[in-house]
Structures are given as C-alpha cells and as structure tokens.
Amino acid sequence: MNKIKISILLLFSISFVFGTVKTVIRYDSPSLTLLQSFIDSGADIASYKPGEYLDIVVEESAIPQLLSSTPEFHITQTEGQLKSNLQSQLRTIPGYNTYEDVLASMSTLITQYPDLLYMENIGSTWGSEYAGQGQLAYSSFAHNIWAIKLSDNAVEEEDEPSMYIFGAFHAREPIGTLVSLNLLDHLLAGYGTDPEITDLINTTQIWFIPISNPNGQKIVLDQTDVWWRKNIRDNNENHAFDHQNYGYGIDGVDLNRNWSFGWGYMSASDDITEATYHGTPDSEIETQAIINFLNTHHFIAGISYHSYSELVLYPYGYVGNIVAPDFVELSALAGLMADTIPATNGGTYTASPSWGLYPASGSFDDWSYGNKGIFGYTIELATEFIPPAANIPAILNGNIEAAMLLLNRQNHAMLKGKIIDGATNMPLEATVYIDAIDGSPVWRAPYKSDATFGSYYRFLTPGAYTVRYFADHYAPVTRNVVITADDVSIEDVTL
Template sequence: MVITSRVRSLLAVLAAGALTATVPGTAGASAPSPVTSQQYKVTGATTTLQRTQVAQTGAAIDILRADGVEISAIPSEVEAIKKLGFKVSAPLPKPVTPPTASAASYHTYAEMQAEVDQVAAAFPQITRKFVVGKSGQGRDIIGLKISDNVATDENEPEVMIIANIHARERLTAEQALDFIGQLTKGYGSDKRITDLVDNREITIMPMVNPDGQVYDMTSDTQAGRMWRKNREGPGTDLNRNFAYKWGCCNGSSSSTSSETYRGTGPESATETKVLANYVRSRRVGGKQQIKMFLDIHSVAELVLWPFGYTMNNTVPGSMDVDDENAHRTIGREMAQTQGFTPEQSSDLYITDGTTDDWTWGDQRIFSYTFELGGGSFYPPPSAIETQVQRSREALLRLTAYADCPYRAIGKEGQYCAA
C-alpha cells in the first residue's frame, strides 16, 4: 500500500486531534470504574481511516461488516463515536451459542491442561510440557514444546505460537490444540510433518490469558461474558501492553474501563511480562532463537503482519523493503490457503503496544496474527472442526518458513547463508 500525502495529512489531523482534544475514554488517566462495555453496530466506518477514528476513542473493534463495524464500547466512547458523525445502534443483544448435537465443545482451562498432559504422556519422545509462568491470579500459563530430541535445546529454528490472549476469542485455543494434534499424530507417518518436527523447535501456548478465559467461561449462558482483558484490577488489554511503541499513537486507551486499556506502563500486566520474559530468554549467545511468531485471534478472517502503530509499509531501521516484502509474501501465501484477507496490521486500524509489533520491532522475529472466522466470538461448538481446518495448511507453511523467511522472496543466500 502506498501512503499518499493526502493519507498522511489525514493521519496527521487525526493524531493532532487526539493530542489536543479530550476524547472520552482515551485522554488522561482514569480511576477504576464499574462502567462496563456493551456491543454496538457502527454504520459508515468502512475504511482504514474511519476504523482508526473509531478505535481512537478506545472502543474495541470486534467484527467487520460491509457497512461498518461491530464494537465493544463504554458509554463515553459511544458518544465520542457519534460526535465523529457515525451512526451507532442501540446495544446488540448478548450472543448466545445455540445448542448443538455435536459432541464437540470448547475446552475449559482445566480441560486444556488435561489435554496437554495427555499429549505429553502419549508422545514423550517429541513433546515436553512446561510452565511459562504464572498469571495474575496464580494460574499456570502452559507451553508445549514439540521437536525431536525434545529434552535438548538444539540449534534449530524456533516457532512460537500463542492463543487466547483475548479471553473471549474462544476458537483460538481450539486452533492451537488442533495444531498440537496435527503435529503429534502426523509424526512418523506424514513425511512433511515429520521433517518439520525433526528440524524445528515448536512451542505452542494455547491459553496465555487463563484468568480472563476462566472468567469468560464462567457464565450462565452457553456463550460467555464477552470478556477481553486480563483480570488484574480493572483488566488490561494484553495486546496493547507490550513494550514497543506502547501508547505511542492513540492506538489504545488510558481509561481503565475501556476494552483497549493499555495498562499503567509497558509490561505492567503479569501475563505480558511472562510472555516477554520467555521471548527474551530465547536469546542465546546474543542471538534470538525464535524465528517465527504467531498470535492467534478471531474473528475477522485476516492474516496480519507488522506494523500496527504506523501506516507506513517500511520504517527506517525497523522494517526495510526486504523485511516488508518477505512478511507480505508469506502472509499472502498463508491467507490464500485459508480464504482470509492478508494485510499489514495498520490497514485494519492503528494499534500500539501489540505482540507482533514488539516481537518484530524489538526482537526481529518474523511475526503474524491470524484472525480466525466463525462469525462471532462464540460460534457453536459444531463449527470448531470446520473453522480450525481452514488454518492447518497455513500453520504448516508458517512453521516451514522459520528456517529462513527471506526464502519467500528468493533472498536466502543474502540473509540466511551459513
């Protein structure tokens, strides 16, 4: 995407307005509040700039529609969106997952732990369960390493996949668990999978926001509470709390009531610190071992790559032409297999303090977000299999590219020669 002077001017106006005008829900520190968000439909927000305007109020954009977006917002954010000239509907009814005859169901936190334990017991030669760290409320954040010689830290390219950083995005944990099954059950019988497991170190963390996930699933309906954040204090949006361009660009909120509350500072949330510390721990001898990172979200059917804080495709010293070209080429290739739309994160709307921006901008790890489908945060359990199978091929391709992402643009000799 070429950023024209007209677009830059519009972005400058948006940024200036954010700095000079007090937009409810974003400017100034806010004390904890009992105000809770509800879902609304915003008509007319169909372009990147319009979605960015909506997001700059602090509202969380949940679902893209042909005529606008669905959001989660508190009353002050709704009023700010109306002042921008958009039509905002009355609160949408809380989603209810319809009954299903399928035996499938979403994993609770305890069921996720049990499944990972079962996999580790069934495939001890290629899997090792470990605790990455503790959540704010003391729950284990679980990781599963998959590799041949799994007890040894080999000099092999590493892949890190996380899911359920936003509590209500329930399908994401199912995708992570499905990939664990795909790799372990296929090892020894599927040559492609066997080669990947033999030549990669793959770490999968199915629920990195366990407190939020448990709270969201503790509900009196078959759906959930629509809870997004973690559970420390008013809750922090973990995907706005990372220490790269944190709070830089009006891509998150300083209001504790907001769904996009960025926290009191970079890595102020316990879970963010745990994840960041794990990534930093994989820098061995000054060299980052993780070569490919994926953060699984839902529900917009997208493949995204950095950066989210700026609409520029390239950034001197942070994202050069080859970096961007390789990210984009791999992103498009994966999205084609899924039927998703590939784009730079900021093409959706401006965000700051996100996982992908930090893992690439701070750690130089090729980084992606999958936004799964399903139509809502709580699609019926009978839809799980249909949805997760859409990304199986993409996950294999992402894992394969960990040896040298620049191979996608034919420059492995320049960047990855031994």
C-alpha cells in the first residue's frame, strides 16, 4: 500500500471523531490510484470527471495533512458559499423551494389545469412516521412524497406509456427540484399551442416527483446541515436527529445506495456515520414508496436530477466496465441529451455509463432499468451542489431540450403493440424477447407487456430483429420486425 493511500485511510478513519466545518477540495488531472484511494477510505466523493478533476468533501481541519500527503489541490466550495447560495438576493429569481413551497405550487397548478393534472401522495417518510408517533424532535418533518401527473386525462390510468421526472434524492442537491418543476411549467405553457407538447401530453402519462427526500432536503434548506446527503432515519433510535459531524452523523441512509438491484459495497458503506451508508436492501420507507409507485404504472423512461458534474449518466453503475444489454440505445439517447445541455464554462454536458463517474452500488437507476427495463437516466446538474441564484435560470432553461428528447423518444425507432389471450381476447402479461439484445450475459429482467392493457414498448436501434413472444401455458409466437429511424413499428400479438 503506497504512502498516499495509507495517509488517506488514516485521515478518514479518524475524521469522524473531530467534527469541524467542511469544504470541497479539487484535484486537477487526478490519477486512478488517487481516486481509488479515496473510494477505499470511504471519503465523500462530490464529483469526478476522468482526467479532469476529482472533488472531495473534507473537514477543514484535515486540509494540512492532505496538503502534506496528497497531490496539490484547491478549494472549490465552502460551507458559507453553500449557505449563501440558498438565499436569492435577486428579486426576479426565486430561491430554493421548500417542501411547503412545492406543495403550494402543485396545488395552484391543479386549480389552474384540473383536466391535465392529478396529484397523489405516493408514500410516507421516516420523519412523517416519527411525527405520527408523537416524537417531538420530528414534529416539523411530517412530510410525504408527492407526485403530480401530467396527461390529457390525468385522473384516469390510461393505456399510455408513463415517464418519470424525479428531483432531489440527495438532500444537498435541491437544484433538481427546481429543474423538474420548471419542466412541468414549460409543458403546461405549451399545451394547446405547441403541437409537439400537445401531442406528447395527449399520448403520455408524465409523472413529476420534485422532492424524493423531503426530510433530508429540509435539513439542508433550514441550514441545519448544508452538507447532509441522506434521509433522517433514526439509526440509533434515540428519538433525535444526530448530525454531529456535518454531512455525516449517526442517522440517515443514502437513498441512492439503498436499492436492492446491484446493492453492495461500491461507493457504499455499512458504517452508519458515512454519507453513503446504504442500510439494508430496500430498507427505507422512501425507497419502498417509490418501488410501489414504479410497480403501479408502466414506466418506460425517466430522469432523476442530481448535482453536480454536468453529466448525463445511464445504467449500469454497480460495478466498473459493465455493459448493459440495451447499451447501444441507452448511450445513444444519453449522447443526444448531453449535447443539448450547455455547460457552465462552455461546451456541453458529457454522456457516460454511471460507472464512468465512479462505480456505485444500490442506485435508483440500476434498480429501475435492471428490474423494470426502464431507460432511467441521472443528469448531474451544474458545477456545485447548490448553484447560486444567478446561475439558476440558465440551468433550468438549458435542461428543457434534453428532457424533451427523452419524452419524445417513444415516437421513433420503437417497437410497440398489444398482447392478448387468444381464447378470451383479454390483455396478457407476456415476455417480449429479442435474442440480439436480451441474450446478453449481463442480467436485466425480461421486458414484459403490461398486465392491465397488454401493451409493450421497446426502444431499438434501426434494423431487422427476430422477436419472440411467450408466456407460461401459451404457445410462443415469433415475428420478424423492421425498425426504422423515424417511425414506430407496431406488432400486435395473440397467444
């Protein structure tokens, strides 16, 4: 073990004892050895771009030792800077939205667009559970996870594909909430006047979940701890929120390390004090609520907004160098989206498999794609956790075109259809199998038609395919289909 690795391991093994103010330091042109050393130490990796930079959240008291034992670095974000960025000093630019702000905004929109919007409580949070038990420390954390559905007949579950837009899984990344709400406003404003938007809303069910971790986000927006990342699960069961070491603390679980697909130890930890403490697979109330939500609707694609790095990430990420079965189309759409998002300092965002940022076990995108076949993307916004108010309009508007590309992906180079029971003519849940893709040695759950409507959807590269349709107790059917770049191919099947 080299000197740098030993120093980093020792430093982070004792850092939790002496809690001080934190800061983000940046290593330019980092080596893979340096990155791996920080990963092995359980460090809080804020951002990484191979060959460009590595950002680490550290205690200010650790800086002298790091200066003497690691390559040269410089400070990019301070606690004071993050707190300042939470408050807008410009009258024309709103600050970051609280849970109450978001609910009020959603309720107002429901009143304005009663036919297009439907609002649903999809589940509880630990804060809500504790408050309901009468635990006084959590009386202001009685939050639920709210979703708002946009469609031309929003109150009904229709035979249409569903898409999701998630914001703020991580507490210290509130910009995702603003981006998701801005996209909702953009779509509503265009309905009835913009043909593309009108057709999209008339044929799709688009679900927005602006705050996925409302308890944790309150901790940040209240400036109780602007470095907090996790939820607020009471790990030591002392009926109080413990965050003695900013960003760490005994309580909380990382909601983007808790998912059972690919759950493990890549950039995730069993140490409850670490920012990436992963709990046990699917252990969190918030995770379970979202799993139930994903199982209730036929989602085919979606975006989860995080910060930061200016990246568009796609599955998989649970181990390095892994290639997903749908890699060709996953990466192609990521590249198109990334090319439309302007980067802060020129150029555009970068597309990458999730492991290209750094391998991480138990992520939401891996679960969504691995278990449901959803083309789920993470967009890492901006160049810091909490961008200043002056940067927000550019970030919001700069992400609209990428989201539109994802939402409209269903309108070209896709195979879709309905599968029914030949005896009853009723919808049938069946597997839709393409040897050229689904025969990959890397596992993904089989694509299936929807049990309620019998509908299925597959994003494909233009070309010829042999498609097999089968279900237990039914004779299989094989079809040869041709996918073109500009059209949707429809194959209805009777088993």
